[in-house]
Each structure stands twice: as C-alpha cells, then as structure tokens.
Amino acid sequence: MSVRKIVTLGNKTLRKISKPVVDFDQSLFELLDDMKTTMLEKRGVGISAVQVGVLRRAIVIQLDDDEFLEIINPEIIKTRGKVNESEGCLSVPGFYCDVERPKYVKISAYNRNGEPFVFEAKDYIARCVCHEIDHLNGVLFVDLTDEGRAYKLEHEVN
Ligand code: CO
Numbered sequence: 001m002s003v004r005k006i007v008t009l010g011n012k013t014l015r016k017i018s019k020p021v022v023d024f025d026q027s028l029f030e031l032l033d034d035m036k037t038t039m040l041e042k043r044g045v046g047i048s049a050v051q052v053g054v055l056r057r058a059i060v061i062q063l064d065d066d067e068f069l070e071i072i073n074p075e076i077i078k079t080r081g082k083v084n085e086s087e088g089c090l091s092v093p094g095f096y097c098d099v100e101r102p103k104y105v106k107i108s109a110y111n112r113n114g115e116p117f118v119f120e121a122k123d124y125i126a127r128c129v130c131h132e133i134d135h136l137n138g139v140l141f142v143d144l145t146d147e148g149r150a151y152k153l154e155h156e157v158n
Contacts, residue, residue, distance in 0.1 A: 001037040004052040009092045009140065010157050018048070018055045018136040020073045024114035028058070032070050032112055035060045044090040046128040048135035051091050059132040063125060071119070074109040074133055085127060087141050095155075097147040101127045 007013050021028060031054055039047040039060060049058040059071040081103025088096040105126040108118050121129050131141055142148030142156075 080104040
C-alpha cells in the first residue's frame with residue numbers, strides 16, 4: 001500500500017467524468033488500498049479515485065476510527081432534507097466553506113468483489129457520500145456556493 005499524489009484544484013483531471021469500474025481485479029484492490037492509505041496520510045475522511053489521478057468510479061470513506069466503506073459505481077437512489085455545514089477537500093487544501101447537502105442519502109453500489117449493496121447515510125456521512133460522488137462527475141464543492149466560486153476563480157489556474 002502506498003501513498004499516491006493528490007490531484008489539486010487547477011488540474012483538469014478533476015473536471016473529467018470518471019468511468020465505471022468494469023474489472024473487479026487486483027489493480028482495483030491496489031487502487032482502493034492506496035486510496036485509503038493516501039486519505040489517512042493526508043487526514044481526509046473521504047477520497048475518490050480521480051483525486052489520485054485515476055478516472056474510475058471508486059470511493060473510500062472513513063465511517064469510524066477503524067471502519068471504512070468502499071463504494072464502486074454508486075448511484076443515488078434517494079435523498080431527503082437539506083443541511084448547510086462546513087466542508088473541505090483534499091484537492092482544495094486550506095479552503096473550507098458551508099455547502100448545502102441532503103440530510104439523508106440512499107445509494108446503490110458495488111463492493112470490491114463486484115457484489116451489489118445498498119447503503120443509507122445521514123448527516124456527516126451523507127455529506128461525505130454526496131461530496132465524493134460529485135467528484136466522479138467532475139464537480140467540486142467550490143462549485144456549489146458563491147464563496148467557493150470566488151475562491152475557484154482565484155485559484156483554479158490552468
Ligand atoms: Co473532495
């Protein structure tokens with residue numbers, strides 16, 4: 001397991017649409033393991049493959065001290081409510097702003113073995129799930145608020 005380089009704001013890769021994972025094989029396992037290692041090293045709570053430069057629909061989220069969730073090819077089934085809370089991102093180091101997210105989200109996805117599952121989350125974890133799924137579609141949290149857009153104008157230099 002190794003720490004991979006984080007892609008940051010201004011790198012066009014972050015704006016691309018990630019492709020579905022097709023092969024649930026050793027290279028996926030290595031990618032997920034490295035994503036987790038990188039997230040922990042950088043003190044993040046969620047990471048998507050695009051953030052280490054891999055355009056595949058794969059996400060790792062920290063649920064608890066020693067509990068992690070791997071999400072492959074997620075689809076949002078249902079959302080409910082709205083909460084405005086502070087958010088940050090490993091790809092936008094040093095910037096935080098309030099972002100409105102659903103209070104509750106229900107997704108379908110696959111685990112690393114290609115087995116489907118349904119996951120429900122609320123509050124903080126729901127926020128993480130929505131933030132990471134946005135990454136798979138080239139969307140960053142700075143796109144979602146006036147404050148974020150102002151920061152982006154200054155810092156997203158290509
Ligand atoms: Co992020």
